[in-house]
Amino acid sequence: MFLIDKPYVSDFLIETIRQNNFKVIATKAARALINDDDLAWIEEAEAVSIMKKAPQTPIYSNSENALSWIAQNHGGGALSNQISSLKDKVKFRALIKALFPDFYFRKVSIEDIHKLSSQDLPFPFVIKPAVGFFSIGVHIIENEEDWIKAKEELHPEKLESIFPENVLNTSTFIIEEFIHGEEYAIDYYHDNDGEVVLLNVLHHLFSSGTDTSDRVYSTSKEIIEKHKVDIEHFLNKVGNQLGLKNFPAHAEIRIDGNGKIVPIEINPLRFGGWCTTGDLLGVTLGFNAYKCFYENKKPNWEEIFAGKEDKKFSIVVLDNNSGIASADISSFKYSALADDFEHPVLIRELDINKYPVFGFVFAESTADNDKELKDVLVSDLRKYITT
Missing domain, CATH: 3.30.1490.20 (ATP-grasp fold, A domain)
Incomplete structure (x- = not known):
């Protein structure tokens, strides 16, 4: 089942639900975001009944806003406890x-x-x-x-x-x-048997040692294959402590120079927020992470990256770090932004007065082309803003 909530759901995820006739819970928030009566909607009471009768039923949420629905309708169960243990960073460290x-x-x-x-x-x-x-x-x-x-x-x-x-x-x-090392974001799920299945590994780039922004994430066949085995082994250890099965998640970790993995956090029931990392390889390569999770399958990275082995695929989060108040911004020059990328596969435009970002860039580049990513990483985006 899919549990959709604010602030945002992508056309890619909606189309995935539609094409595969996946069940989506008819909450008020989901109905407000998706105006399509042809989806396989199920009423909230039916969804709760399914969760009680079949606790291992796969559930995916696009937003952590939806976690309150689970607490209200299925609180006290194993799923709620698992969510709480991961979402609360103090509980997670204790775990x-x-x-x-x-x-x-x-x-x-x-x-x-x-x-x-x-x-x-x-x-x-x-x-x-x-x-x-x-x-x-x-x-x-x-x-x-x-x-x-x-x-x-x-x-x-x-x-x-x-x-x-x-x-x-x-x-x-x-x-x-402070955790030293290179930071990575991982979309994955625990399958029917509780084993970890990686769906992506993204290198989180920073402009400095004190930078905490979410501006740039990049993945490639090389990045995934380099870290896949060690990350799966580590995440299995964490999942075993909570008994996670049919459970999607988004982890953030650091790997030091000796290969030691230390987790920053693990986010329950979703991949990257705002339909970003979950959509990336679907938008750029045709690999659907949502479908892979729902059907309990493992990705074949040789097939997915066939012909694109030397390419890098990135997400750029266009947060407003310009110092200009949102109310004073009249427009954002998305076409000028696109010109600064080698291959901007998709630019998702958002209203900065409604959301905390101008949107997202999904870009493909050659593996040795770091300039465009480094430039946008340190940019205050003022060159694209009209006041």
Whole structure:
């Protein structure tokens, strides 16, 4: 079953549901987002009945907003407990403590942040909402000066967002040691037997050591094959602790120079937010990750990347880091943006006054072409903005 909710669902995902006659739960939010009576809609009561009678029924949600529906309609069950253990970063760290016994973390309220003494903190460290999304409220702290600056931003009135509390709750934060290494985002699922099936591995690029943005993610046949076995082995360890089966997820990890994998977070019941990473290889190569999960199949990477072995496929998140208020922006020059990419397969345009981003770029490039990605990674996007 598909559980669709705000803020956004892509045409690619809707078309996947339509073409395969997948069941989609007829919530008020889903009906508002998808105006199509020909989909295989099922009423909420029927969906709840299916979940109770067949707990292993595959469920995919495009948005963490929908997790509250599961809590309200199927709370107290194993699925709700699994979701809670992954979504809450403090609970997640406690869950995997046996795997990382020396890893430092602590829970702190937003009020107590300003009472903490720097002598009690292990520089460098990361502070972020215990229940978070979209890198909102995330700060990398290397020294006392960073800590002073971060505390100036960590106030409730500065952390307002369009997301509900079950997606982003800034009342409680987690402080944890900084994880060194290259960062990767992974779309995957646990199959009928609980085994991990990787659907993508994306290298998360940063402009500096303190950058926490979600601007650029890239994948390729080489990236997937290089890390596939080690990542599957690691994620199986985590999944076994929770008994995950028929369970889609999106993990963020770091891999250090010695190949050690340390998780940043694991997001339940979805792939990358805003139908980004889940759509990427479908939009660019025709591989449908949603269908692969729903049918409990494993991807054949040789076939998927046939003829494109030397290509890189990227997502660019067009967040508004321009310093210009959304209300003062009259338009965004998407055509000029497209001209700056070797092969912009798709540009999804969004209303910056309605969403926290201008949209997303799905791009294909040759493996050695890093310039366009590095340029947009550090860009404030002002060259594309009309005020």
